[in-house]
Amino acid sequence: DTLYNKCLHLNMINLEDKLYTSTEVADILGVSLRSVYRYIEEDKLQAEVKTATGRHRFTKKNILDFLYPGGAEEKAGQSLPKETIKTEVKEPKKKEKVEEVPVVEPVEVEPEEEEEVEVEVPAPVEKVKEKEAPVEEEPIDWLAKFREAAKKFDEENAKRVEASSKEPVMEERETFASITEQEPVLPKSQLFFYRSRLGGLKDIAQNIDKSSRNSGLDYAFTMNAGLSLFKAIKPFSLLHVYVKSKDKDFFERILMLTPSDENNAQLCIMTNDDKDLYASSEELHGLFVAEKSRLLADIRKHGDSELIEEAESIL
Known part of the structure; x- marks a missing residue:
């Protein structure tokens, strides 16, 4: 031919x-x-x-x-x-x-x-x-990054404790009150559970970020994945990520996802069309995470008591 x-x-x-x-x-x-x-x-x-x-x-x-x-x-x-x-x-x-x-x-x-x-x-x-320099050039040592973030967080927290040692009880009450006041009344999100043919959680997370940037789409990690970007936490086996409902099919295709039950899933897509959710998200270690008050609210709603306690101590 x-x-x-x-x-x-x-x-x-x-x-x-x-x-x-x-x-x-x-x-x-x-x-x-x-x-x-x-x-x-x-x-x-x-x-x-x-x-x-x-x-x-x-x-x-x-x-x-x-x-x-x-x-x-x-x-x-x-x-x-x-x-x-x-x-x-x-x-x-x-x-x-x-x-x-x-x-x-x-x-x-x-x-x-x-x-x-x-x-x-x-x-x-x-x-x-x-x-693929934006993704591959940072041979991401996730554990090292999380430890570095944890160290920085501990240093800043130590300074705050030292500065407020005169009125520790008052500051603690004010901090809890401010978090409670900031907790938004969240629009109802739909949860979809999947397994991916791309590989492990690291590969899935990197491909979510790369595909979103290349296509101009919004996303934000929450639950264990979001909390781990602030500080190292116990190992977990399920990523939670917010995407807009119209973009769900795109991520299903590009990440080669197949539906799964919650117990065996690697990824949970939480569809939410609230623009403020994505506008208020922040970038940590090259990935976008939901803002602290929303992250804490999600963990209190969907997490177990151990994760809730850990989140409240970190956030």
Whole structure:
């Protein structure tokens, strides 16, 4: 096949708005898996998502951008020139040749994928990391960051205690009263529980932040995830994040989520369209977290007694 015939083949396919694997892209383009990895290494083909295991996932736009690098995505829907009639007539013959050796193609594809993952992937991974500098450049040592934040918080807290040692009881009462007064009457949020094919909680959190920034969407972590950004807390296995209801489908797709029950879930999406929630959120360690009064209110509503006690001592 010539590249033009591959374009013709693509023109006859209705590409879906979903994430494609490297093997699916190779089938669509009519090339080997080795060629797909070479296109990635040469920056001719862009991958929308890189999973925790080093696999690439491509969107419909990634495939069209590769075939039409000039930005002429519209060409994919235009009618073909008359000169292509001869090519269309010959196409069935080529397909017949492929059908004569059906066993060869699966045997070639699977070993190539294994071989490419072990040998040729390292070079593209380095380039992807350079492009994803905002996320990858901070090889986030979460535990170190949380400890650093905890140390800073303890130092500031010690100064406050020393300055107010004359009237400790009064300040404690005022602080509790101010927190109680600031606690908002929260709009009702809907909770949805999922597991993700991206990997662990760190990968999910980083992809939420990266996808939100790239798409101009709002989010804010709360509950254990939000509290852990203020100070190191006990290990937890479930992230809670606020997003707008209209953006829920986007995050389900980009994070490769599947519905789950609460006990086995990795992520809880809390849909809330309150603009003030996102406007008042603050950025800590590169991630956005709900403001303190809302965070404390969420923990008092959904957390257990141990988490509530820990949150009240930190916030």
